[in-house]
Each structure stands twice: as C-alpha cells, then as structure tokens.
Amino acid sequence: MGCSIRPQFKKVTTKLEPPNHIIVQPGNFVLENEHSFQDVYRLGKLLGTGTFGEVRVCSHRASMVKRAVKIIRKDLLTSAHHRATLDNEIKILKSLDHPNIIRVYEFFEEVKRLYIVMEYCKGGELFSEIVERGGLSESCAACIMKQIFLTLEYLKKLGVIHRDLKPENILLEEKHDITNIKIIDFGTALILNETGVKIKGNAGTIFYMSPEVLNGMYTVACDMWSAGIIMYIMLAGYPPFDGKNNQEIIESIKQGKFSLTNEPWDNISDSAKTLVSQLLCAEEVRLTPEEALKYKWIIANNRNSVHESEVTKILNNLRDFRATSILRDAIKTYITTQYISASDVKDLKEVFMSIDTNHDGKISGGELIKEYSKIMDEEEAKDLVGKIIKEVDLDKNGYIDYSEFLRANLDSKKVLSEEHLTAAFRLFDHDGNGRISAEEMKRILEGESALDVGIWSKIIQEFDVNGDGEIDIEEFGLLLKTITPSLAIAM
Structure with a gap:
C-alpha cells in the first residue's frame, strides 16, 4: 500500500526532552531479524568459504542494496565454543564505530543456518591484491599500514585485541583502491577490562602469530606483530617466517630471525626496513600503534590530502x-x-x-x-x-x-529519502501493523538501560498527531520534516 503524506496535518510544536540516560549508538540497530533470510535478501555470488560455511553477496529485496552475508551451517558448530565465537563477533562489531572496521547490519537464525549480514566490499581481500601485484610499492604499503595502525590504536583504546589480523581479514572497499580498507573477522577478538593484562592460550593463524602468542602468554601487542608480518609480505611478496610444515613455521617465528637483504629488500628504503624491525621484535620493545603512526616512513608516504x-x-x-528529538536523531x-x-x-x-x-x-x-x-x-x-x-x-x-x-x-x-524512510519505519514497526508503539520504540532504543515504557509513550506523544498513542506512517514522515505532497511511502 502507499500512503501520501498530506500537508494539511497540523504542525507539532510541543517538544519533550528525553531523559539523559537514553543512549543511541549504531549498535542499537543491529538486531536479530525474525523473518526468513530468503524473504529479506536475495543471495548472489560466492565470495569465500570457511570451516563453518561460506560468505556470499546478497541483495536487500526492498532497497536492492548489496551486502555480504556470512552463512554458518549449525550442524558444523560442534561445540559451545564455536557458537560463542560467532556471538562474540556480533557483540564486538556492534560496539565498534570506525571507518576502517566492517559494519554489521543484522543477523538471522534459522533451524539449519545462521546468517550475519555485513558491509559488502567490492575490492575483495588485500591478500588477493598482493598476489595479483606480486607485492606492493612502498607508498601503497604505507597507505595500508597507516590505516591498520589507526584501527589498532582505536581498538587498543577500547581494550580490544583482534588476534587474527592477516591480509585475508583486510578488505578493499573498491577494486585496487588501497585508500579505503576494512578490517573483518572479530570472532576470536577479546575485550580486556584493564590495560597490560596477559592473555593465556592462543588464537589466530600461525603465519601471523607472535612468539609470545605461541608461548601462550601475551598482550594487545600481539596485533602489532601481525601488522609487521603484513607489512613484510606487502613489500617482499612472501612471509618473513616460513617452513615445510606448521612446526617448522612455529620454530622459525620463535627464533625471530628474518632477512632484510637481497631482492627485493635492496630496493626498499631504510626507513621501511627500520619500521618492520621495530614491529617484528620482542614484545616489550615493540612499537605501539601510536608510536608507529609517528614513524618517518608512514608520515612521508601519507601526505594530508584534505583541503x-x-x-x-x-x-x-x-x-x-x-x-531535534531522540527519535528523529535515532x-x-x-x-x-x-x-x-x-x-x-x-x-x-x-x-x-x-x-x-x-x-x-x-x-x-x-x-x-x-x-x-x-x-x-x-x-x-x-x-x-x-x-x-x-x-x-x-x-x-x-x-x-x-x-x-x-x-x-x-x-x-x-539521508531522508523515501526508500530510507520506508526501511526505518519497518525497523521500528516490529509487528508489521503499520504503527510504531511505545514497546516497539523501547525494543530498539532502550539498549542496556531499563526504562519504564511510559518514558517511550511520552516521546511518542510529540509526534502522535491523531492521538492514538502510536506513530503511523504519515506521522513518521512528518516527524522527519518530509512534508511533501509528492512523497509516498510504500508499505
């Protein structure tokens, strides 16, 4: 059905100030969608496969927006730990808000499968870009490393350790565009309650594990070691530590000996070599993200392009x-x-x-x-x-x-296009009856606070033109100041 937003509605002038403890964050809107995944999205091409399922492109049926979806087969989740890893990824991604970290949008749980819907990056994996080019120039590598360091500094301030940083977990927003990367796969990430705490056990991919991770006691500094491995691979086209099998690779990492001589290192600047050396070193002297961002090689290859x-x-x-109002801004x-x-x-x-x-x-x-x-x-x-x-x-x-x-x-x-308003209304209208109730608003905006439903009823009052205690589609358009006779929101 289509509902025209009629200009003859009276203008609402009463403004109710919401309580200060209503907190609105992007994570408020990352919810379990109770519909069938196939009813909401159309599956597209395969992007990759993993231990528990696959990643595909998908198109949102209502808006045609392309996204990526991680599809997990529940029969392959053979332990509680496997399921906890997925729940952990959603929890952590909901709490993060950074331009170089992938966004998660929503998730579905069905009898046989779990679906995690995320941002789609058309450029694919950094790993594929390195392989295709046979290594990257210093300027390209420095551009990527700066973005990695910026992201790790953000995570460090929040007490988050990624623990599986590698080129396969770094995506390019656009093909061959290294200026906009997204870090993905926070399934093994941890949130620390205090700085400097030691973590027991190990996680990640062997090639990128630091010596202290392999020894089973480490800190947030392990991510900077992984960053050093990535930098080495981008410049050389091969990893610094290798072996015929996992055990040989582990021994090579623990010894900590790597080469910065011969091809292609003869043609790489001393400042780049110095930075690699300051990343692939003992934990106690390893650079922090903040220190790495101040290095000459990073600064020289990343001139400020903002006018x-x-x-x-x-x-x-x-x-x-x-x-304006808590609802409008939300x-x-x-x-x-x-x-x-x-x-x-x-x-x-x-x-x-x-x-x-x-x-x-x-x-x-x-x-x-x-x-x-x-x-x-x-x-x-x-x-x-x-x-x-x-x-x-x-x-x-x-x-x-x-x-x-x-x-x-x-x-x-x-922002306030017809298509976007329709999507927003559907998010709040949980039962699909064409009206937003106080309970439905509470479901989205309450977060971790526990507010009386009366608070939400008062917020609705500000926009409830016909006085029925709910917000219908026409009132919804009015509250966003889209009073235009030609605007129709299809439901």
Whole structure:
C-alpha cells in the first residue's frame, strides 16, 4: 500500500526532552531479524568459504542494496565454543564505530543456518591484491599500514585485541583502491577490562602469530606483530617466517630471525626496513600503534590530502547542526549507518581522520577547539565547541564518534529519502501493523538501560498527531520534516 503524506496535518510544536540516560549508538540497530533470510535478501555470488560455511553477496529485496552475508551451517558448530565465537563477533562489531572496521547490519537464525549480514566490499581481500601485484610499492604499503595502525590504536583504546589480523581479514572497499580498507573477522577478538593484562592460550593463524602468542602468554601487542608480518609480505611478496610444515613455521617465528637483504629488500628504503624491525621484535620493545603512526616512513608516504576549504565546510556544518528529538536523531543514525554507501562518505571520512589528531577514532573537544581557533578567538572556540558536542554527541560519551560526525554532516535530502524512510519505519514497526508503539520504540532504543515504557509513550506523544498513542506512517514522515505532497511511502 502507499500512503501520501498530506500537508494539511497540523504542525507539532510541543517538544519533550528525553531523559539523559537514553543512549543511541549504531549498535542499537543491529538486531536479530525474525523473518526468513530468503524473504529479506536475495543471495548472489560466492565470495569465500570457511570451516563453518561460506560468505556470499546478497541483495536487500526492498532497497536492492548489496551486502555480504556470512552463512554458518549449525550442524558444523560442534561445540559451545564455536557458537560463542560467532556471538562474540556480533557483540564486538556492534560496539565498534570506525571507518576502517566492517559494519554489521543484522543477523538471522534459522533451524539449519545462521546468517550475519555485513558491509559488502567490492575490492575483495588485500591478500588477493598482493598476489595479483606480486607485492606492493612502498607508498601503497604505507597507505595500508597507516590505516591498520589507526584501527589498532582505536581498538587498543577500547581494550580490544583482534588476534587474527592477516591480509585475508583486510578488505578493499573498491577494486585496487588501497585508500579505503576494512578490517573483518572479530570472532576470536577479546575485550580486556584493564590495560597490560596477559592473555593465556592462543588464537589466530600461525603465519601471523607472535612468539609470545605461541608461548601462550601475551598482550594487545600481539596485533602489532601481525601488522609487521603484513607489512613484510606487502613489500617482499612472501612471509618473513616460513617452513615445510606448521612446526617448522612455529620454530622459525620463535627464533625471530628474518632477512632484510637481497631482492627485493635492496630496493626498499631504510626507513621501511627500520619500521618492520621495530614491529617484528620482542614484545616489550615493540612499537605501539601510536608510536608507529609517528614513524618517518608512514608520515612521508601519507601526505594530508584534505583541503582547508573542506575542513571549513565541515566546521560550519557542525556549528549549524541542531539536535531535534531522540527519535528523529535515532532514525537518522540508523539510516546513516545502515544505508549510506562508502562512496557517499569518502570525503567526510578523510576530514574526520584529519581532525582526529590523536588517532583514537573519535573527535574530542580539544581537537575541535584547535580547528575552530584557526578562525576565531580561542575562548569563543571553547564556548562554541561545548555547544556543538552537546548537540552532536548522541551517545553522551563526551566525544563526537564517527557515525555522529556523519549524521551531522550528510545532506538530509540524501539521508531522508523515501526508500530510507520506508526501511526505518519497518525497523521500528516490529509487528508489521503499520504503527510504531511505545514497546516497539523501547525494543530498539532502550539498549542496556531499563526504562519504564511510559518514558517511550511520552516521546511518542510529540509526534502522535491523531492521538492514538502510536506513530503511523504519515506521522513518521512528518516527524522527519518530509512534508511533501509528492512523497509516498510504500508499505
């Protein structure tokens, strides 16, 4: 059915302030879809196979958006540990919000299979790119390594260890485009409650395991060893530690001897060799991501390509941005994180990275003050930044996270299209009756808080034009300020 949004509806002027403990994050919208996977998606070509299933391209039937889906055969999950690994991957990915980490959208569980729907990267694996090229130039390798270090610094600040970093788990958004990578496969990742803690046991792929992982006691520094292996392979075209079998490879890694002489190393810069050596070394002297980002080789091969005018435009957008209501902003967050393509945010991503000077994957008040102080008095900048963070910081962590940055800067016409509004309405309308109830809103937005359903009823009141206690499709369009006679949302 199609419902036209009629301009004769009265304008709603009452605004109810939501409680401060309603926290909206992209992870709010990563939910189990209770429909059949085949009813929601159309399966496409095979991308890869693994121990428990396969990964395929899929097309969202309603929007035709292409995504990737990890399909797991439940009969192959022969232990509780296997299932826990999958649950762990979803849990961790829901909590992450970084331009170089794959997004997870939703998941399905059926009698025989599990489906995890994620971002689709057309460029394929970094491993395939290395094989196809027979190794990468220093400038290409440095571009990739900077993105890896940025991601590892973000994860380190959150206490997350990936534990299986390798070229097969790094995807390119577009074919042959090494400027936009995505790190995937967080099934064996861990979240640490305190820094410096030692982890027991091992996980990962032998070629990329550090000596301390093989010895069964290690820290977050193990990911930087894996990064060093990746850098070596990109430059040389082969791994630093090899052997005829797993045991020989393990012994080679434990000895820690590798070559930086002869071909192709004779033609590789000393600064690149130094960085590799500072990564493939003892845990206690190994570089941190923050230290690696300051290395001459990384800086020299990654010149800032963001023009000052682009930054100024973003600063103006942030200055002018106004939060509206918790529901309206939540819907924009959902659309931004689930339906806006990587190509649409490529320039915004570059500006975000340039403002985030401490590389922690979020923008602090101090970083914004530094930018605004270039165009106004510092005290004026401090006052303005305080107001900006209050408006933009939807999850109330005191920073502007990546998705919050995108939400504040994307063109509303692109975000609030008919197609996107339909998808958002369907997400909230859990029972499919054409109306959003307080309980349905609570299901999406409550998160870990436990709020009385009356709170959600009050939020609905702001947009409930006909007073029936729910939001129908026409009221939904109105709350997003899409009052246009020609706009029809198909249900």
